[in-house]
Amino acid sequence: MRTIVALALLVSSLRADTRAGVSNAWKDLHDRAIAAVERNELASAMRLLDESRNMAHTDFEVALTENDIGLVLFRSGKLIEARARLLRALEGWTATHEPACFAQSSAALA
Numbered sequence: 565m566r567t568i569v570a571l572a573l574l575v576s577s578l579r580a581d582t583r584a585g586v587s588n589a590w591k592d593l594h595d596r597a598i599a600a601v602e603r604n605e606l607a608s609a610m611r612l613l614d615e616s617r618n619m620a621h622t623d624f625e626v627a628l629t630e631n632d633i634g635l636v637l638f639r640s641g642k643l644i645e646a647r648a649r650l651l652r653a654l655e656g657w658t659a660t661h662e663p664a665c666f667a668q669s670s671a672a673l674a
Contacts, residue, residue, distance in 0.1 A: 590619045594629065597636075606640050627656025 597612035613633045620626040634649030 587619065587621055587625070590616055590621070590625050590629075593619060594625075594632070597632065601636060601639075606636055609636050610640075623656055623660045627653050627660060630656060 593612050593616035597609045597616060600606075600609035600612060610633070613629060613636060617626070617629040617633065620629050630649050631653035634646045634653060637643075637646035637649060
């Protein structure tokens with residue numbers, strides 16, 4: 565399961581890299597959070613993701629951050645909290661009309 569979460573976070577990072585219109589400050593925090601996850605520094609990753617969530621201005625940034633917080637919570641064994649964040653991500657993906665992202669968050673919930 566850890567590998568699936570790591571892969572999903574990598575995909576999230578790639579989505580942020582290819583998305584036009586994301587803020588540089590948000591992207592920097594998001595990238596640093598993903599790097600912390602890769603080093604298995606989950607507390608640091610959560611702090612950075614919380615900061616990036618506060619800086620998120622677009623529906624895409626909010627949904628991606630909620631998705632990634634959900635994945636880190638899942639990896640940390642906090643399943644109820646993870647589910648709530650992933651459901652928020654699904655709402656965001658619906659608003660942004662991002663079916664591939666919707667599928668990723670849905671798969672994580674399953």
